[in-house]
Amino acid sequence: MSQPGIALYLHVHQPYRVRPYTVFDTADSHEYFSTTRDDASSNNEVIFKKVADKSYRPMNQLLEKLLSENDSFKLSLSITGTFLEQAEQWAPDVIASFQRIIATGRVEILAETYHHSLAFFYSLPEFERQVALHRKKIEAIFGVTPTVFRNTELAYNDQVGQWAEKAGYKGVLAEGWDTVLDWRSPNHIYRPPATNSIGLLLKNYQLSDDIAFRFSNQSWNEWPLTTDKYASWVENSFEKGPLVNLFMDYETFGEHQWADTGIFGFFDTFISDWASREDRQFYTVSDALSAFSPVAELTVPQTTTWADTERDLSAWTGNSMQREALRHLYALEHDILRTEDTALITDWRRLGASDAVYYMSTKWLDDGDVHAYFSPYDSPYDAFLYYINVIRDLRWRLMSNHGTGHLHG
Amino acid sequence: MKPRRLSLKGGVKQSAADGALFTQKNMNILMLGWELPPHNSGGLGVACYHLSKALARSGTTIDFVVPYDAEHPGIDFMNIHSATQIDPDFRYGLQAYDRDPTITKEFPDDSPINSMRAVQKKYVKYVEKLLDTVSPDVIHAHDWLTMEAGVRAKQISGAPLVVHVHATEFDRSGEQYGNPIVHEIEQEALLLADRIIAVSGITKSIIVHRYGIPADKVEVVHNAIDVSSFADYEYDMRTFKYLELLRSEGYTVAATVTRFTVQKGLTHFLRAAARASEKYDKLVYLFAGDGEQRDELIAMAAELGISDKVFFTGFVRGKQWRDAYSVADIFIMSSVSEPFGLTALEAAHHDSALIISRQSGVGEVLKHIFRYDFWDSDRLADQMIAIATSPSLASELTRGVKSEYARLTWDEVAVTCEQLYKRSMQGALV
Structure with missing residues (x-):
């Protein structure tokens, strides 16, 4: 019987944000993702460098320290292709530190789409191409091949699990959401229906969100969160099952929760304390799949995600602008790919980042909770406007450079 | 860079003294x-x-x-x-x-x-x-x-x-x-x-x-806004028949209902109309109202070469006034300095999508709107074209603002x- 333990998994991502791209740029400028305006909130270089200083550098330094001091510390990461491209361009030292971290052999990298897209739900062939692109990129930079899959935003349903098994993955990640689990605990491995070997790992959202969302919230009745208190909650959770899956954004450390909240000190102490215990473990996701067997089949007919209180896709596809944007984007797939125009294909794929439609979400505007989410734009409507202007430019490039497709609107 | 909503919200404090x-x-x-x-x-x-x-x-x-x-x-x-x-x-x-x-x-x-x-x-x-x-x-x-x-x-x-x-x-x-x-x-x-x-x-x-x-x-x-004062009205499409015909042919009507004074920033709006027409020709403009700038605006529309796209109504009141809102797909508040701007709420009530200058106070209480700086004609043009060419954007804006204006x-x-x-x-x- 394996010891109870924690599977820590951090998601690393930066999208290519569309700059304020006007109708006067359409058919004139084909530069969508970079702007000369230093102060622009959608300036990808400025944002990347800022987050590198606040999060990637200090957190990687801390991870390296913890890995070297504690032989039993292990974790898993997923790193998107668009993150890696931006890091290569603007912060190569961050790539180097990730390489050192992976080289310890105690940090696993997961498979996902290169562009952090929702392609699974719009075009399976394109989805598979993006997963393959990601695998190649990870192999090239880190020399490892992922064996466990996570879909963008942890978007999961039975088809995702079944696809992952067919694609050869031994595990897949999902949100341990109540409506899916009912009375069951997220602290076990499950098996998707109609599969034979793949394991489903579920995020313990209570314990994950205590760190990711609530850590610095002073109106939370548990604030301030101490490492002892948190460790006791993890212990209590083991009563329901031996595996606590702590899944969260990597940027929780230093970006969502700033350094002055004490998040780095909390992480340092908690990990060191936990690593020093002989009756408790850290598991990578692959370790967890070896250590524990699926306890039951778990059916997830509706798509779940790890986002906001609804835990569905409504933050990305909830309004008609988002659906129109995605429809227009994927309608171009065939014509774009056929051109074999690398620059055009890359631009099109970058526009598929789920972030682009997330910025168009209006679901927060009505409940006064607007400050709880981040967007580089003034409003969801501006996000849509710039995006649609870019879509028109893609059509224009198809027409004028390749003589295919047609202009609308 | 993808924070989600917090699952904890601070409570609103109500002081006992206020209630007393x-x-x-x-x-x-x-x-x-x-x-x-x-x-x-x-x-x-x-x-x-x-x-x-x-x-x-x-x-x-x-x-x-x-x-x-x-x-x-x-x-x-x-x-x-x-x-x-x-x-x-x-x-x-x-x-x-x-x-x-x-x-x-x-x-x-x-x-x-x-x-x-x-x-x-x-x-x-x-x-x-x-x-x-x-x-x-x-x-x-x-x-x-x-x-x-x-x-x-x-x-x-x-x-x-x-x-x-x-x-x-x-x-x-x-x-x-x-x-x-x-x-x-x-x-x-x-x-x-x-x-x-x-x-x-x-x-x-x-x-x-x-x-x-x-x-x-x-x-x-x-x-x-007092929504009850807007009862007893049915839009019969008769006041602005020509504009309705244009709408039926796919044109979009962008309107302002205001006094024609420098405060309202209408010259910037006209310049945006001219810029928009360079990229999209199915936008027309309704200038409902009157004021000291009327002649200047008419001359300027001609100078910009968009006279056929701009409709000046003169002062409107009563049914004509409400019909001006009703025929508008987009309501523009182009004010250089607008302390509040009640007309924006009236337009929202009549199902218009709103574009409000950042210099207008009403923009502080509405979220389902486009905003722009009054002098930024290119941005206004861009926003008008986006609404005119995207049905989903237009419907999200009108639906969204309808859900919020009546709360005031x-x-x-x-x-x-x-x-x-x-x-x-x-x-x-x-």
Whole structure:
């Protein structure tokens, strides 16, 4: 019987944000993702460098320290292709530190789409191409091949699990959401229906969100969160099952929760304390799949995600602008790919980042909770406007450079 | 870079002291205004009417002074006092938004009754006399027109003065400085007022930064909309038949319903229309209203080569006025400086998508809108084209703003005013 333990998994991502791209740029400028305006909130270089200083550098330094001091510390990461491209361009030292971290052999990298897209739900062939692109990129930079899959935003349903098994993955990640689990605990491995070997790992959202969302919230009745208190909650959770899956954004450390909240000190102490215990473990996701067997089949007919209180896709596809944007984007797939125009294909794929439609979400505007989410734009409507202007430019490039497709609107 | 909503929200604190205020006796308010419907030339009269009505509904007794003599059908919830015998329909140059370059600080002794200063002088005298018979708990004066009367009433009665700023001279004069005498009158009253109500954060900022008033003396109370006054209307598509025909052929109508003054930024709007037509030819523009800039705007449309796309209606009222909103797919508020901008809420009620300049206060209370800087014609053009070419964007904007505009009620405004009256009576500044 394996010891109870924690599977820590951090998601690393930066999208290519569309700059304020006007109708006067359409058919004139084909530069969508970079702007000369230093102060622009959608300036990808400025944002990347800022987050590198606040999060990637200090957190990687801390991870390296913890890995070297504690032989039993292990974790898993997923790193998107668009993150890696931006890091290569603007912060190569961050790539180097990730390489050192992976080289310890105690940090696993997961498979996902290169562009952090929702392609699974719009075009399976394109989805598979993006997963393959990601695998190649990870192999090239880190020399490892992922064996466990996570879909963008942890978007999961039975088809995702079944696809992952067919694609050869031994595990897949999902949100341990109540409506899916009912009375069951997220602290076990499950098996998707109609599969034979793949394991489903579920995020313990209570314990994950205590760190990711609530850590610095002073109106939370548990604030301030101490490492002892948190460790006791993890212990209590083991009563329901031996595996606590702590899944969260990597940027929780230093970006969502700033350094002055004490998040780095909390992480340092908690990990060191936990690593020093002989009756408790850290598991990578692959370790967890070896250590524990699926306890039951778990059916997830509706798509779940790890986002906001609804835990569905409504933050990305909830309004008609988002659906129109995605429809227009994927309608171009065939014509774009056929051109074999690398620059055009890359631009099109970058526009598929789920972030682009997330910025168009209006679901927060009505409940006064607007400050709880981040967007580089003034409003969801501006996000849509710039995006649609870019879509028109893609059509224009198809027409004028390749003589295919047609202009609308 | 993908924070989600927090699962914990801070509770809204309600102080017990606020609640206790409502149990006291009804108040008597001396309300000093310049116009009431149907004798209004703009939003000032509408705001005064609805505010008074909501206050009366909650038990406040109001003596409302207007500078003219006329019937106000349907206003039976307060006492209306006429400061002069002037007929409201014949007071050219005396309306709330008229601007008179010959204004002097001193009240002229020999000027005819049809000058602004002469009417204001009569208004002050009338208020002085009125105070023999009424004893207000609070004096509530609206805009510079009645500020001197408000100050005088405070001196005589000792009651606290609340100055309600719907617009300052900076707003009325657009990108120019405005009339120094009016500035001076505003300055004095703002200094002497016990409390100041600003209709938006933008207006508060002007009061604080340009008149040097301490910020804690100024409270932002946004205007509201009375949806019930929009009942009994069905759009029959008959007033603007030509525009409706264009719409049926796929054209989009972008409209403004306003006074044609520099304050409204209409020249920038026209420039945006010309820019938009370079990229998209199925946008047409409805300029509903009238004002000193009318000829300039007509000439400018011709100069820009878009005369066939711009429709000037002249002054609209009643059904025509509502039809102007109804025919509009997009409502543009292009103001250079707009303290609030009630017309945006009216347009929202008639299913228009809204594009509001950042210099307009109403934008502070709406989220389902496009905003732009009044001078940024390219951005306005971009936003109009996006709405015209994307049905989903248009429907999200109109649906979204409909879900929020009706939450702004005059009853809530009245509650806030009552609390403010009580605090000013207690002499507390906060």
